[in-house]
Amino acid sequence: MPQESSYGKWTVSSSDDSEDDKPKADPPSTSCVSQAAQGAPKEPLYTCSEARRAAHKRQISPVRFSNADSVSAPKKQKRDSPESLGWCLSSSDDEQQPETQRERPTRSAVQEEERVSSPSVTAAQKVVDLSPPASPRPQGADDEYETSGEGQDIWDMLEKGNPFQFYLTRVSGIKAKYNSKALHIKDILSPLFGTLVSSAQFNYCFDVDWLIKQYPPEFRKMMLLLYEEGLRVVIHTSNLIREDWHQKTQGIWLSPLYPRIDQGNHTSGESRTHFKADLISYLTAYNDPSLQEWIDTIREHDLSETNVYLIGSTPGRFQGSHRDNWGHFRLRKLLQAHAPSIPRGECWPIVGQFSSIGSLGPDESKWLCSEFKESLLALREDGRTQARSVVPLHLIYPSVENVRTSLEGYPAGGSLPYSIQTAEKQNWLHSYFHTWSAETSGRSNAMPHIKTYMRPSPNFSKLAWFLVTSANLSKAAWGALEKNGTQLMIRSYELGVLFLPSAFGLDTFNVKQKFFSSSCEPVASFPVPYDLPPQLYGNKDRPWIWNIPYVKAPDTHGNMWVPS
Known part of the structure; x- marks a missing residue:
C-alpha cells in the first residue's frame, strides 16, 4: 500500500527472502514519546526480520559472558533437536576466548x-x-x-x-x-x-x-x-x-x-x-x-557501454519462453549462449556464497543438485555434457566461529537469518558448507551480506563467470520448477549482474590474487572478494543459526548470544 x-x-511490496523467515512489516512509528523515555529499549522505526530484531535487542541489552551462570540451562531436548543435529545450543565446545575484546558498539x-x-x-x-x-x-x-x-x-x-x-x-x-x-x-x-x-x-x-x-x-x-x-x-x-x-x-x-x-x-x-x-x-x-x-x-539515455548482463527475479509463475526471463533459468540461458567452454578433461567446480538460506527440500536431489545446479553448470553448447554429480559444489556460509570473532560479535548474526526450524530439516546441506575467509580483501571479520556465485577453474586461478546479486540460496529467490518442469515459480524480487569474459573480449577471467593490490597483475584480473580455494568446515564448525543461544564462549565484545 x-x-x-x-x-x-x-x-x-510482497517480496520475501525465503519461505521460512518472513519478516513482519511494521508501520512507521507515529508516537511523539520516545520508547527510551518510557524505559523500554528503543526499537528501530523500519521493518526488521526477527533475526535483526534479536541483534538489535542484544546490542542494547547485551548478556555479558561473566553472567553465564545466570543463564538458565536448556531444557531436555526432544528427538531431532538442535543437540542431536550437532549445534549443542552453543557456539562450539572448545572455543578459545578472543585475544582482545573491543568496546561494544x-x-x-x-x-x-x-x-x-x-x-x-x-x-x-x-x-x-x-x-x-x-x-x-x-x-x-x-x-x-x-x-x-x-x-x-x-x-x-x-x-x-x-x-x-x-x-x-x-x-x-x-x-x-x-x-x-x-x-x-x-x-x-x-x-x-x-x-x-x-x-x-x-x-x-x-x-x-x-x-x-x-x-x-x-x-x-x-x-x-x-x-x-x-x-x-x-x-x-x-x-x-x-x-x-x-x-x-x-x-x-x-x-x-x-x-x-x-x-x-x-x-x-x-x-x-x-x-x-x-x-x-x-x-x-x-x-x-x-x-x-x-x-x-x-x-532517453544511451546504455550501450554496459558490459554486464542483468539477472533478475520477479514474483510469479512463468511458462514457455517466459520461464527463461527470470531466476536461475535466466542464468542458465545466458550461460548457454555466452559462457566459455570448459577444456576437455577438466572439472570446474561451482562456488556459491550467501547470507541466508531457504528450505531446499529433504535431500539434495529435490532442488539444489538438480535444477539449480544444472543451471549453474550450463555452458555454451558444444555437444558435451558433464554429470552434475561429478562437479564439486562449494557453499560459503559463515560458521558460528566466524560470527563470534567478527567486528560486531554475535549481533552480526542478525543479518544471517538461517533459522533452526529450517536447518533441522536439511542437515544434509551442511556437508557442503565452507567457512567465510577474506584475508585478501581484509574482510574476514566483516560478516558477508554480499551474495556471489561463480565457476572457477580446478586450481581457482581462472573464472568462467562471476555473478554478484541480491539472491540468497533459496527457491524463493531463484525459482523452483512446478508442473513436471513446465513452470517456474518465484516468490521474490532479486537483481544482480553477471560478468562474462566474452563481454570483455576475453576467454576467461584471471583471479586477482589480492583484492586491493595495485601490483602488476593484469587489469582484467577479477577481484573475488574472499579467499580461494574455499575451506571446508572443520569437525567443530557449525553453521550460524540465529535463533539458538551461544553461551560457552564470549564474542569480541565479551558477550554471549541469547536471542530471546
Whole structure:
C-alpha cells in the first residue's frame, strides 16, 4: 500500500527472502514519546526480520559472558533437536576466548535481508522515490563516516584500473589499505559522480532518516540516479540502513555515466548485453505506475557501454519462453549462449556464497543438485555434457566461529537469518558448507551480506563467470520448477549482474590474487572478494543459526548470544 512521508512516496511490496523467515512489516512509528523515555529499549522505526530484531535487542541489552551462570540451562531436548543435529545450543565446545575484546558498539544491528539497492536498481520490497526537498540537516546530525579521502582519488579509482566497476563497501575498524578502493554510500552520492537531479531507491529495507543524511546537503531533495550530465545505475547488496554500510562485506556494481540520447539520433542506446531492455523489463514487472517516469528516463539515455548482463527475479509463475526471463533459468540461458567452454578433461567446480538460506527440500536431489545446479553448470553448447554429480559444489556460509570473532560479535548474526526450524530439516546441506575467509580483501571479520556465485577453474586461478546479486540460496529467490518442469515459480524480487569474459573480449577471467593490490597483475584480473580455494568446515564448525543461544564462549565484545 503506498504511503506518504515527508521524504516522498514509498511502497511496500510482497517480496520475501525465503519461505521460512518472513519478516513482519511494521508501520512507521507515529508516537511523539520516545520508547527510551518510557524505559523500554528503543526499537528501530523500519521493518526488521526477527533475526535483526534479536541483534538489535542484544546490542542494547547485551548478556555479558561473566553472567553465564545466570543463564538458565536448556531444557531436555526432544528427538531431532538442535543437540542431536550437532549445534549443542552453543557456539562450539572448545572455543578459545578472543585475544582482545573491543568496546561494544553504541549503535545497533537491525534488519533482514536483501536486495540490490542504492542509487538505482535493486531487487526488493520497497521502492523509495525521494523527490521533495528535505528539511535542512541539523549540525552534527551526520553519521561518523565521512567520504573517502581526496576527491581525485575516488575519481581515479572509478575511471582507471577497474574494467568491471565492481567494488566492496567500506568497513569501519579494518586497516586503511583495505578501504583504499572501497566505497561508502556517501561516495556514491557525492557531487564527484555528477550533479544529482533526482533518484529512486529499490531495496528490501530502509531507514529513511539515515538515508537522507547520506546525500550531500545540496542534493537533499529526493537513488536510479539522474544527473544533469546523465543517468547512472547502481546495483548493490546492502539494505539502506546504517548497519549494512558499517561493518559488513557488501558488493557494489556501478554503471558508467549514461549520456542522454541526442534528439534526432536514431540509436537505441542498447548494449550488446541487452542491459537496457532487461532493466526496463525488470522495472515494468513491478507494475507500479510511479515507475513509468523512470522507465521513460532510461529510454532517453544511451546504455550501450554496459558490459554486464542483468539477472533478475520477479514474483510469479512463468511458462514457455517466459520461464527463461527470470531466476536461475535466466542464468542458465545466458550461460548457454555466452559462457566459455570448459577444456576437455577438466572439472570446474561451482562456488556459491550467501547470507541466508531457504528450505531446499529433504535431500539434495529435490532442488539444489538438480535444477539449480544444472543451471549453474550450463555452458555454451558444444555437444558435451558433464554429470552434475561429478562437479564439486562449494557453499560459503559463515560458521558460528566466524560470527563470534567478527567486528560486531554475535549481533552480526542478525543479518544471517538461517533459522533452526529450517536447518533441522536439511542437515544434509551442511556437508557442503565452507567457512567465510577474506584475508585478501581484509574482510574476514566483516560478516558477508554480499551474495556471489561463480565457476572457477580446478586450481581457482581462472573464472568462467562471476555473478554478484541480491539472491540468497533459496527457491524463493531463484525459482523452483512446478508442473513436471513446465513452470517456474518465484516468490521474490532479486537483481544482480553477471560478468562474462566474452563481454570483455576475453576467454576467461584471471583471479586477482589480492583484492586491493595495485601490483602488476593484469587489469582484467577479477577481484573475488574472499579467499580461494574455499575451506571446508572443520569437525567443530557449525553453521550460524540465529535463533539458538551461544553461551560457552564470549564474542569480541565479551558477550554471549541469547536471542530471546
